[in-house]
């Protein structure tokens with residue numbers, strides 16, 4: 001008689017390997033440990049390590065951090081801001097003296113703290129290890145020193161150029177849709193402690209510019225859809241000049257998956273989280289919150305799949321859990337047209353200049369207090385004026 005019992009599980013080195021120890025990977029490793037799984041946290045870098053980023057942590061990030069890492073954001077790692085200035089093409093658009101707190105951090109120390117918390121929870125420390133090969137079928141990862149590590153579930157949290165996504169799909173992101181950001185770290189100005197955040201619409205096409213005054217540095221950057229910004233270096237030079245900054249400051253660049261996410265964030269027992277899954281807000285460029293949240297959801301999906309004795313069901317479980325994030329990104333992508341398309345931008349900016357309500361909504365959106373449908377309703381209420389302006393100019397987006 002045929003043996004219909006399930007095949008005996010082959011021994012694996014770990015329940016879960018998390019590849020990439022940024023916010024997504026650290027959150028995944030920490031959550032997997034909380035679920036009682038054995039975990040390896042792997043990264044080519046040793047921490048602290050540099051990561052190009054504004055370091056803006058919204059209210060959403062603060063909530064997810066608390067939920068996943070078990071405490072409020074550590075005060076020593078953040079500067080909290082409650083005022084913001086908006087500009088467009090060098091002209092002031094409005095000042096909000098009292099916004100929901102936005103927190104600014106340096107990724108150098110923030111990410112090191114997250115990794116330390118994941119390791120303290122019992123994840124095996126495999127940071128500082130280069131990867132030679134990823135085998136999604138195993139799943140298994142071969143290190144550059146020849147060691148082959150196997151797991152029941154592999155979580156690819158290895159950023160926008162994800163090697164795990166490439167192993168699964170041949171590419172990590174769509175070049176036509178990916179975003180790109182340029183940034184400098186300027187010396188902290190004496191007034192940084194009380195200076196507001198600054199956001200400049202139009203500093204980049206289909207994106208914006210930012211000046212985040214922190215206690216140890218002033219982080220200044222521009223970011224937008226790469227394909228729409230062929231002259232981004234020149235735009236960055238203009239932005240530095242506008243802010244009166246030294247043009248010789250070293251400028252660095254990095255991609256960000258600006259609303260370009262794969263419908264299937266993985267395959268079977270291999271899951272993608274954070275930038276590797278394209279989970280960046282396509283209007284604000286915020287990625288840390290969704291990175292932490294998706295890492296948590298991926299680890300929980302892995303735990304449920306393993307408890308059911310069916311690691312290959314991890315993706316289906318994870319996809320279901322990710323639905324609200326995917327919906328929010330789709331909504332933001334639709335609204336982005338109204339905010340950034342050349343046809344609508346003048347009307348949007350003029351509404352933004354006139355309407356304190358719209359500016360407040362934008363900041364509450366950034367703070368994670370409201371979601372895109374609320375913002376959409378406010379923008380759509382002004383749509384007739386947008387359209388009338390566009391028709392007058394006789395243009396199409």
Ligand SMILES: Cc1cc2nc3c(=O)[nH]c(=O)nc-3n(C[C@H](O)[C@H](O)[C@H](O)COP(=O)(O)OP(=O)(O)OC[C@H]3O[C@@H](n4cnc5c(N)ncnc54)[C@H](O)[C@@H]3O)c2cc1C
Nearest residue numbers: 020022023024044053054055056158159181274275287288
């Ligand atoms: C210019 C710029 C400004 C930004 N500003 C903000 C902001 O202010 N607020 C915000 O919320 N978001 C911002 N973002 C987005 C944010 O940085 C990302 O969304 C976030 O870092 C995603 O986290 P992650 O853990 O998915 O990936 P990452 O933080 O990129 O971490 C990936 C990790 O994987 C490791 N890794 C990669 N490849 C391999 C490999 N082959 N083997 C081993 N390890 C590997 C890397 O060393 C890294 O540690 C910005 C992005 C850019 C480019």
